[in-house]
Amino acid sequence: MSKIRVVVAGASGKMGSEALRMIEKQSDLTLVGCVDKQHTGKKVKEIAGLPQFDAIFYNDIEKCLAEVNADVLVDLTSPKAGYKHTKAAILNGVRPVVGTTGFTNEQLSELTQLAAEKKIGAVIAPNFAIGAVLMMQFAKMAAKYFPDVEIIEKHHDQKLDAPSGTAVKTAQLIQEQRNKKNQGHSEEEETILGARGADYDGMRIHSVRLPGLVAHQEVIFGGPGENLKIQHDSFHRESFMSGIKFAIDHVISLDKLVYGLEHLMLG
Structure with a gap:
């Protein structure tokens, strides 16, 4: 061959x-x-x-x-x-x-x-790490039962786009399962603009950029009396x-x- x-x-x-x-x-x-x-x-x-x-x-x-x-x-x-x-x-x-x-x-x-x-x-592919792909799919599954969700993605400080492609893809997959919901208090006010992160279909995405990081993402779901966290970390390319x-x-x-x-x- x-x-x-x-x-x-x-x-x-x-x-x-x-x-x-x-x-x-x-x-x-x-x-x-x-x-x-x-x-x-x-x-x-x-x-x-x-x-x-x-x-x-x-x-x-x-x-x-x-x-x-x-x-x-x-x-x-x-x-x-x-x-x-x-x-x-x-x-x-x-x-x-x-x-x-x-x-x-x-x-x-x-x-x-x-x-x-x-x-x-x-x-x-927004992410080629096999574990990250599975993380996104697990988040999609969970969104059917937990409509309240926030995404925190963390990358090295030389990354050019924010939020990351992985975070956007995750939000898109969650959106397929989740009825649109504007999270947080109806009278919530950002005293510093951007403090609540980017708004994607009512869910929030937060981007962290620091030296020493490679590629990391946490998807946090909230429900009455419980949280579900789905996390993936790439420590090396x-x-x-x-x-x-x-x-x-x-x-x-x-x-x-x-x-x-x-x-x-x-x-």
Whole structure:
């Protein structure tokens, strides 16, 4: 069986470099190119701390996809670049696996339609940690019985979007089960604007950004005389790699865009 040929965008970042190390360990994957603002024209093995790949760094997605023969693009960049890279991959017949968050609904709709037109698989996942996907599904189950809920998500201080894609996805899943309810006292007043967090369909989302954090989320449900807390913690970026590998394996056989790893895990 031939190896799946992978391009990684954001390859010199913390998540991207972890993805390179994951690919190095997999006998059925091979790295054929990298897209990054740094190291243009250099081989991966020439960069200190990165695996011994001969794949070249590009600073332009179109040039990369034109010059290398790729099956899958793994994008771990920023919302702006991620959208551009995902669209370029689909148009070039390369299947994107995207861990970048912060896409707008309009962008997701456009990419979904484009993938359907091209009959090409794509996976966009707010979170690739298997435990985080299960946490979101458990929260959805609980929302049927506990309509009062708040989400606290905590990430490193270099994260660009708030709330996180995982928190938004969790709120969307809860919304599917929960009748809209404006929580808190009807006369509640924020004496400091934003103290109660973001309002999503009446539930509240709180974002924490601090050095030392990686990715953490707690979903707290309240009921008469009881609380239910569902929590997931990623202490190292290695926690996302099993989900990325899972998505790479499945995107090859897809003919549409799938948003959320749960659709591949749970059917």
